Amino acid sequence: MAARKTRQIAAATAFLGPPSLWIGALFILPMATMALLSFWRVVDYNIVADWTLANYERLARPLYLGIFWRTIKIALLVTVICALVGYPVAYFLARKTKRFQLILLVLVILPLWTSYLVRTYAWMLILGTNGAVNQALQGLGLTDTPVSWLLYSDFAVTLALVHIYVPFFILPLYAVLEKLDPRLLEAAKDLGGGRWRTFLHVTLPLSLPGVATGCLFVFIPSMGAFVTPELLGGARSIMIGSVVAQQFGVAYDYPLGSAMSLTILAIILVAATLFLRAGRPAGTAP
Amino acid sequence: MKAHSSSTILLGLWTAFVLLFLFAPLFLVAVFSFNDSSISVFPIRAFTLRWYESLAANEAFRTALANSLIVAGATVVFATLLGMAAGVGVHRYVPRLRTALRSGASLPMMVPHLILGIALLGFYNLVAIDLSLTTVIMGHSVVAFPYVFLIVSARLVGFDPSLEEAARDLGASTARIFWEITLPLLAPAILTAALISFTLSFDEVVVTFFTTGTDNTLPMVIWSMLRVGITPEINAIATLTVVVSCAMAGVAEVIIRRSRLTAAKKGE
Numbered sequence: 001m002a003a004r005k006t007r008q009i010a011a012a013t014a015f016l017g018p019p020s021l022w023i024g025a026l027f028i029l030p031m032a033t034m035a036l037l038s039f040w041r042v043v044d045y046n047i048v049a050d051w052t053l054a055n056y057e058r059l060a061r062p063l064y065l066g067i068f069w070r071t072i073k074i075a076l077l078v079t080v081i082c083a084l085v086g087y088p089v090a091y092f093l094a095r096k097t098k099r100f101q102l103i104l105l106v107l108v109i110l111p112l113w114t115s116y117l118v119r120t121y122a123w124m125l126i127l128g129t130n131g132a133v134n135q136a137l138q139g140l141g142l143t144d145t146p147v148s149w150l151l152y153s154d155f156a157v158t159l160a161l162v163h164i165y166v167p168f169f170i171l172p173l174y175a176v177l178e179k180l181d182p183r184l185l186e187a188a189k190d191l192g193g194g195r196w197r198t199f200l201h202v203t204l205p206l207s208l209p210g211v212a213t214g215c216l217f218v219f220i221p222s223m224g225a226f227v228t229p230e231l232l233g234g235a236r237s238i239m240i241g242s243v244v245a246q247q248f249g250v251a252y253d254y255p256l257g258s259a260m261s262l263t264i265l266a267i268i269l270v271a272a273t274l275f276l277r278a279g280r281p282a283g284t285a286p
Numbered sequence: 287m288k289a290h291s292s293s294t295i296l297l298g299l300w301t302a303f304v305l306l307f308l309f310a311p312l313f314l315v316a317v318f319s320f321n322d323s324s325i326s327v328f329p330i331r332a333f334t335l336r337w338y339e340s341l342a343a344n345e346a347f348r349t350a351l352a353n354s355l356i357v358a359g360a361t362v363v364f365a366t367l368l369g370m371a372a373g374v375g376v377h378r379y380v381p382r383l384r385t386a387l388r389s390g391a392s393l394p395m396m397v398p399h400l401i402l403g404i405a406l407l408g409f410y411n412l413v414a415i416d417l418s419l420t421t422v423i424m425g426h427s428v429v430a431f432p433y434v435f436l437i438v439s440a441r442l443v444g445f446d447p448s449l450e451e452a453a454r455d456l457g458a459s460t461a462r463i464f465w466e467i468t469l470p471l472l473a474p475a476i477l478t479a480a481l482i483s484f485t486l487s488f489d490e491v492v493v494t495f496f497t498t499g500t501d502n503t504l505p506m507v508i509w510s511m512l513r514v515g516i517t518p519e520i521n522a523i524a525t526l527t528v529v530v531s532c533a534m535a536g537v538a539e540v541i542i543r544r545s546r547l548t549a550a551k552k553g554e
Contacts, residue, residue: 008379009480013461015375019368019431026428027394027402030409034401047411081347088303092297104301106539111308115481117505118524122311124516125318130327132314163307195293224398227491231512240553248404248496258408261401268396283321 038258053123055259062115075222083216086169094177115174123160129149152234168213212279319521337522346379352506364427369434377442403496417499423527425493441475474545481538485531
């Protein structure tokens with residue numbers, strides 16, 4: 001019996017040891033390092049373990065606060081738009097089509113497999129001064145000179161982020177909507193609830209957990225977006241991700257960049273708590 | 287066959303519109319990659335392969351392609367092996383902590399790639415590891431690990447433990463049970479996870495950006511070319527990477543369908 005127990009432990013170690021070590025060394029340690037760095041300082045281009053809160057104090061400068069605020073606004077806007085755009089699609093896929101369900105689902109998933117760099121880049125071709133939209137506008141005689149605010153703006157960043165992350169909203173919501181008990185909907189109908197009332201009082205509340213997960217999946221990467229604002233935002237629409245990247249590049253201020261990153265993670269954590277609380281199944285509420 | 291209500295038709299139209307929004311930009315890039323014009327604007331002139339030919343002749347592109355394949359290949363090996371070991375290990379040896387560990391293992395997914403990238407950079411810097419393709423592979427394997435772990439775990443949920451027990455009662459060793467029972471059952475999940483790891487790595491920009499030394503991968507080439515300006519070659523590389531990713535997705539889809547079919551035939 002003891003021999004068997006020993007063998008069991010050996011086998012468990014063989015399976016769980018390597019992944020634990022790997023993730024410990026390459027995820028947990030780096031994240032811990034980042035937390036440490038955020039309390040250290042740079043002196044003469046060297047990072048010194050000199051404990052300070054100065055990095056966090058610097059974050060309170062209007063410049064950084066403004067960029068944080070803009071990033072939160074864009075991330076929230078992207079999340080709301082994804083929800084509004086994605087909900088009807090998830091609803092259609094889950095409840096309104098049997099024949100095309102599979103193919104439509106594959107079509108929603110497929111973009112997730114493709115490079116978000118390429119998907120961001122595509123918008124440069126569409127929104128640029130010589131881009132497809134401007135060509136169409138000029139061709140239709142709606143404008144003589146190209147519209148220059150399309151690219152390198154909050155608009156371009158928001159549009160591209162919605163494009164990139166809307167499948168992240170659709171899929172978890174689809175999973176929830178698909179599992180909805182059809183008997184509940186039947187019951188609502190039998191009790192004389194119209195289509196809208198059934199949706200507002202039964203389907204929508206029951207689908208809130210899916211909405212919450214979807215919102216989270218959109219908000220998190222939008223909050224940490226770097227490639228998209230860098231390529232489409234230009235100088236007019238800087239998000240915090242680019243500022244963080246600068247600290248780990250030209251500015252060589254790892255401590256400040258780490259403090260910013262931890263702040264981003266804190267914002268994500270707060271948002272996650274709020275989203276998930278709001279998304280608790282509302283069926284129990286009066 | 288009942289007539290569709292107007293709301294169903296509206297929802298269908300909206301879905302079609304959203305799909306158009308998802309695919310049209312990619313389609314546009316592909317069209318321009320075959321357009322015989324050095325600027326990416328309408329009208330479309332004539333079909334050409336010259337941008338692809340000029341890529342093929344481009345040394346930087348060929349090196350980056352090779353690097354991307356090396357990195358993605360190594361990421362597949364590491365992420366798949368580690369994710370599979372973790373999935374099987376958690377399922378088998380710490381069943382009580384399954385839910386907790388599954389949430390824990392998905393944590394790297396909840397961290398934006400930017401933060402993962404700079405955290406790795408700070409860490410490599412502190413422990414004085416030189417940046418190279420190896421450090422990129424290590425980073426990518428962390429990105430891909432949770433996906434493999436979750437896919438394998440999901441497959442194990444519907445796994446009948448009596449199969450393993452029967453084999454054990456018949457005297458099979460742990461290793462033999464793993465090779466002859468667990469692994470074949472997991473094969474579709476592992477293949478899917480491997481394909482996802484490949485595309486995750488093949489398309490990864492941000493972690494690569496912070497953890498690479500002087501070596502470039504394909505997305506890094508697109509990235510640095512974009513800093514200079516839009517060229518038709520970028521359209522060609524972009525189209526190529528999308529085709530590779532879609533091919534992977536297609537193969538994964540076939541594997542998943544097949545395994546469901548066999549499962550259905552076995553009467554599960």
